Amino acid sequence: MTAEPSAEPSAGGAGAANSAGSPAGVPVAAPRHDDSLTTENQARAALIDTCRELNARGINQGKAGNASLRWDRGGAAGLLVTPSALPYARMRPDDIVWLSLQTRTQADSQTDSQTGGAPPTVPAVIDSNGRRPSSEWRIHRDIYAARPDAAAVVHAHPPHATALACLASVQAAGIPAFHYMVAMAGGNDIRCAGYATFGTQALSDTALAALAGRRACLMAHHGIVALGASLESALALAEEVESLSRMYHLACQLGVPPVLGDDEMARVLVLFADYRPDQAAAPG
Numbered sequence: 001m002t003a004e005p006s007a008e009p010s011a012g013g014a015g016a017a018n019s020a021g022s023p024a025g026v027p028v029a030a031p032r033h034d035d036s037l038t039t040e041n042q043a044r045a046a047l048i049d050t051c052r053e054l055n056a057r058g059i060n061q062g063k064a065g066n067a068s069l070r071w072d073r074g075g076a077a078g079l080l081v082t083p084s085a086l087p088y089a090r091m092r093p094d095d096i097v098w099l100s101l102q103t104r105t106q107a108d109s110q111t112d113s114q115t116g117g118a119p120p121t122v123p124a125v126i127d128s129n130g131r132r133p134s135s136e137w138r139i140h141r142d143i144y145a146a147r148p149d150a151a152a153v154v155h156a157h158p159p160h161a162t163a164l165a166c167l168a169s170v171q172a173a174g175i176p177a178f179h180y181m182v183a184m185a186g187g188n189d190i191r192c193a194g195y196a197t198f199g200t201q202a203l204s205d206t207a208l209a210a211l212a213g214r215r216a217c218l219m220a221h222h223g224i225v226a227l228g229a230s231l232e233s234a235l236a237l238a239e240e241v242e243s244l245s246r247m248y249h250l251a252c253q254l255g256v257p258p259v260l261g262d263d264e265m266a267r268v269l270v271l272f273a274d275y276r277p278d279q280a281a282a283p284g
């Protein structure tokens, strides 16, 4: 791990509560960085590879979805995120956008009722290359601000997981522990964040709440978000959530699958922490 001690995990007042659950005054862990990447150009290229991989593995289609990496510049805590509205096939490293974790817009300081719930029409940031960050940059920014365990974040619209996220029953209860691999998301279920318009602070807030103590969640009528200690682990988790969603869908076609008990899932979580420390459950 190459976490930079100068970076504060909640620097920037991103507006989201620290859902990692540390009481005020208690130091939280230093933010994680993907230690497989040493230069910003490498990081930019890795983000593009991840997005192409999302499409190649059927987790995403077209221009939907986005990915990011925690990436500080000097003493400034920030992230690299894929740009808005650019096909992955045409994306080049220079197209990736760097944002400070302090990035806010005028719209961020307004409530959704003041903006009519609509995403801001003015882009939050245009970098020196004239690129706008993904419309969901707030989700990425807020996860890094609140979750020191997150070094990479993937957002996608995979068909099976998104289909489940369109059902009222799944929106209410998430995907239960019908299979032990549900623990890969960090707990005994995979929650579904409530619906909010794409690109809004409200959507980021509801996603962050659903991720408390978890590394992945569904998003009602939208898709999924997954985080990890590296791009590879975030991508693998997104793929796992889609695979589990497909299995859950199939099982529900055949009957009502019973769920594993909390004791068994607690046992699995302990085993996962041993087997894949970078995939251990987040605090909170």
Ligand SMILES: [Zn+2]
Pocket (backbone or CB within 6 Å): 064, 065, 136, 155, 156, 157, 198, 222, 223
């Ligand atoms: Zn989306």
